[in-house]
Amino acid sequence: MAVASDQATSICSHCDRAIPTSNLDLHVAHCSRKLEKCKVCGDMIPKRHAEEHFLSTHAPVACSLCSETVGREILAVHKGENCPQRIVTCEYCEFPLPTIDLYKHQEVCGNRTELCHLCSRYIRLRERDVHESRCNGSANNIAESSRNTIPAERDLGAPARRQPHDVSRKRLLFTIAITGIAVLFGSLIFQRKAEESPVH
Ligand SMILES: [Zn+2]
Ligand SMILES: [Zn+2]
Ligand SMILES: [Zn+2]
Ligand SMILES: [Zn+2]
Ligand SMILES: [Zn+2]
Known part of the structure; x- marks a missing residue:
């Protein structure tokens, strides 16, 4: 209380802070030249660091899971509840997998x-x-x-x-597996041929 009444203060028109009146002129000169008010959080930021401040504090960020750009303030919620790549577990077998694959997996599982x-x-x-x-x-x-x-x-x-549905799904999965194996073998053979006869 004694301290507060000790000195008269004035409000700096640039940063809206209370400044001892005796220092006001000096402060305003320095303040208006060096500092600027962040439009997002209202903090006074050195002008040369304004961009850095914005990028590191307010700019949207890319989600490390799905690479989508999201607002910094909702990143945690995005990763925890909305990200299509966040890991969840199948309610039937408890296998962990990305949310985006869960529906199809659980259909089969x-x-x-x-x-x-x-x-x-x-x-x-x-x-x-x-x-x-x-x-x-x-x-x-x-x-x-x-x-x-x-x-x-x-x-x-x-x-x-439900039986016919089941059978066709199993058949489909089987076909996919066979196709995958065929492609794998095909590429192996192709690779071997390429190695054996490097000159055409
Ligand atoms: Zn100021
Ligand atoms: Zn800010
Ligand atoms: Zn994401
Ligand atoms: Zn039973
Ligand atoms: Zn499962």
Whole structure:
């Protein structure tokens, strides 16, 4: 209190700070020549560092995961909740993968089946939670017959309408795998030929 009333102060018209009146002229001269007010945060920044200040404090940044340019203030939210490349885990197999691939993966992964130990039926992983809440554990006729002739990968508990869908998907994946192998072999052979006969 004593300090504050000790000296009269005036407001610098350039930086809006209270400056001892005795120093005001000197301050304003220095202030207006050397400093400028950042338009974003309002801090007084040395003029020659203004650009550097903007780039390091306010400029949008590229997300290190997806390379998209996002506002600095939302980068954390982007990386945590919105980035298509952020890593999430499959709810069925807990495999970590980028969000952008999750839907397709879970489409396939959720169609895998697992034996319910209560009713001895094969249940799709995507239906497991619902099934577990409803399963009364009674082994019905289907369960009894499936126990004798266990068709390991067949899904006896699933609605029949999904079967053709499944088959075509498996076939598609198989085709993709075969194509991949063929391309790999093709390139290996091509490479070898190129090495053996460098002169054409
Ligand atoms: Zn000033
Ligand atoms: Zn600023
Ligand atoms: Zn991103
Ligand atoms: Zn999965
Ligand atoms: Zn069950």
